Amino acid sequence: MLSSFFRRVDPFAVLAVILPLLIYLLTLAPSVTFFDSGEFLTAIHSLGIAHSPGYPLFINYAKPFTWLPFGNIALRANMATAVSASAACFGVYFITRYLLSHEAETSGKPRSSYLLGGCSLAAALTFAFSARLWLQSNHDKPYPLVSFMAAVVFYLLLRWRERFDRGEECPHYVYLGAFICGLATGAHQTIVLLLPAYGWLILSKQWRLIGRVKEIIIAIAFGIFGFAIQLHLPLRAIRSPLLNWGDPKTLDQFLWDLLRKGYPSEPPVRDLPLLWQQLAAFNIPREFTWAGLVLFLIGAFVSLKSRRDEVLAYLFGVVCSLLVIVGYFNAPTDMIFLTEEFFTPLYLLTAVFVGLGLHWLLSKGMAGIVREKLASLPVKILVAVFLLVLPSAICALNYYENDQSENYVAFDYASNTFRSLQQGSVLFTWGDSGAFPLWYLQGAERMREDLDLLHTPHLVFGWYLDAFPHLFGRSLLRSVPADSLAADAALKLAIAEQIDRRPVFVDFSTRYSMPFTEYGLKQRGICYQLVKGGASSLIPPDNGVWGMYSVRGYTSQMGFRDLDTGKAILIYASSRIEGGETLLRLGRGEEGVAELREAATISPELAPQVSQLLATYGIR
Structure with missing residues (x-):
């Protein structure tokens, strides 16, 4: 038979x-x-x-x-x-x-x-x-x-x-x-x-x-x-x-x-x-x-x-x-x-x-x-x-x-983001690709459940606020009609309600999607902690987090490069550039140069920008 x-x-x-x-x-x-x-x-x-x-x-x-x-x-x-x-x-x-x-x-x-x-x-x-x-x-x-x-x-x-x-x-x-x-x-x-x-x-x-x-x-x-x-x-x-x-x-x-x-x-x-x-x-x-x-x-x-x-x-x-x-x-x-x-x-x-x-x-x-x-x-x-x-x-x-068999870019980007955050923090994200891998790691793989991950574009929706009753049960966001509140205004209001209670962070996309003139920004790798009352001060970056990062996400020889994969690699490099420039402005030249050169290694297409920045500070 x-x-x-x-x-x-x-x-x-x-x-x-x-x-x-x-x-x-x-x-x-x-x-x-x-x-x-x-x-x-x-x-x-x-x-x-x-x-x-x-x-x-x-x-x-x-x-x-x-x-x-x-x-x-x-x-x-x-x-x-x-x-x-x-x-x-x-x-x-x-x-x-x-x-x-x-x-x-x-x-x-x-x-x-x-x-x-x-x-x-x-x-x-x-x-x-x-x-x-x-x-x-x-x-x-x-x-x-x-x-x-x-x-x-x-x-x-x-x-x-x-x-x-x-x-x-x-x-x-x-x-x-x-x-x-x-x-x-x-x-x-x-x-x-x-x-x-x-x-x-x-x-x-x-x-x-x-x-x-x-x-x-x-x-x-x-x-x-x-x-x-x-x-x-x-x-x-x-x-x-x-x-x-x-x-x-x-x-x-x-x-x-x-x-x-x-x-x-x-x-x-x-x-x-x-x-x-x-x-x-x-x-x-x-x-x-x-x-x-x-x-x-x-x-x-x-x-x-x-x-x-x-x-x-x-x-x-x-x-x-x-x-x-x-x-x-x-x-x-x-x-x-x-x-x-x-x-x-x-x-x-x-x-x-x-x-x-x-x-x-x-x-x-x-x-x-x-x-x-x-x-x-x-x-x-x-x-x-x-x-x-x-x-x-x-x-x-x-x-x-x-061939995506070596594609750990999103996984590492999300896990490195988690490594940047203090215990019990709240992180505000903006772009979908910056948020969704975090949702997966926390929700499905049960990583960093001490964090609250808030997606800025959704702060204007009542159904989204309902998902965080411990944060928005009595929030002023509920009193504003969704069609009359822009995402950036909702973000500022949500930050104001949280910053006295716990560490507040924003990711790279959020940091460059709107100005934070009322807060200081302490860079921790690819994330930024908002510091109340520090708007006029130059805060040195915390470079210690870079040593905790997994580097598969930007050193892999994987052939596939979609729009957001390339963007994530650029974020690593751009964050290094920003940190390096801050260190140069603070007079910490050796550390600043190391950061800038690391940025050029991650994204060689940024090498001219790095050379120009070094030249500005008189460094060859």
Whole structure:
């Protein structure tokens, strides 16, 4: 029986999952990273609520991985993303294999199963090693999960179309697809951008289907049933989890969270250069190389004859995504990189057409070999080499950049911040990347629970103040309407209420986000203690904390450098420069020079600034 089972197993399908998973695990981030990572990890650990819109499916999906008996919580949650990314690669495989097999059946022409499986595997690996998916696979991200679910819905509708052509009524495919779409909103709401594509796959078979009111109502009901995953938000908010973003226990707060009302922003004035940058966020050559683009175009073109509706569905998905992401979101230049992640499901479908293009080339260029069903082992090896050229090239291009196996920058930045703070302190943060790793280390890894970590942009929200009743139970912040209080004013008020009770610190981002003219600043590494009444005095830095720091965060040779990773390294160097200049002004030249030279070692691009500063004080 066991041998019979293994004979039925498709080795190409197994490889489409196992090979990406192995690569993802080799390049997996070992701990927390920057951007939303620390916040997601804290929410996953506590089954809490992440930033709007809450991501309930992703959080519940990743939670069981935190029960694994090895590694830290961050590593385990990162493995959950690696698994979902591998599943998305399998999505490419089974869609490509289905399309090729179905075409062989309808044409009546014999096709080699080796060639069908090989082309499908090549498509899956091409997607697996693309820069976008790979970057999302090695730390906690919801986009691979929603991409896999998008692939499942696409496959279900292909099966529905096949049965419809046979004259069989199989609405359960549509109902299940509707349920998955509703459920996928709990991973990321961008699943709705594919609804026009899914609708076209249904209606293009027969426009009169739009009149089937009963079936439409049932499909909507299944979609709502899947959407019920959003009930995680109010149900968990009632329990006051460790991370309770927006506290959506009431209808108003639930809608505030779900509709992302906590992120109001003024869109930039769009000009042609900005529009082009926004459109270029969807970039097939960048993900699959120019060779991949050519194969995609070949696959789409040859599919127009037999798979026109599938090609049009893909185009509808692209157009709808661009209209919403570019037209509606209108991201400023420095935020466009965030929108690149929204196109991951489209890249999945792009890889399917790459596989179809590969198959067409081999079918035409090796017609004689195909007729012989690739019986010869040397020929099989030759075909395998040809099929693996593109995914291997993409893997080689992106490996160094996406290898995060040594990425301790965020972990060390947060732990070094903790080392800078006195017992029982309160720390005010400003930027998300400076705050979220701290949340993770304190909330999930239980480090420095004596501290209160306060995020300045949230001080204007009542739900955030509720999370710190011992600090803000009777605070004046509660008497000021949120829409009339700016974050910097809230910060000053909160500092004034705390500074007589305990040591008050601000991080580097907070220190340079607003002036602190009424307080002195005592630098302790990358943090600053506010000193009441010391505004006019020059306070020497406490350089003793530098010896307690872990230096992996800025001496690692890790290839990956996102915006905030580079910023963290610059903060280390800039803090050294500031401390060194203060020491020079105090006449402690030897110590000051040592600090400045250390800054140039950490960030060589700051060497000219260091040389200029030394020259100002007459030091070569």
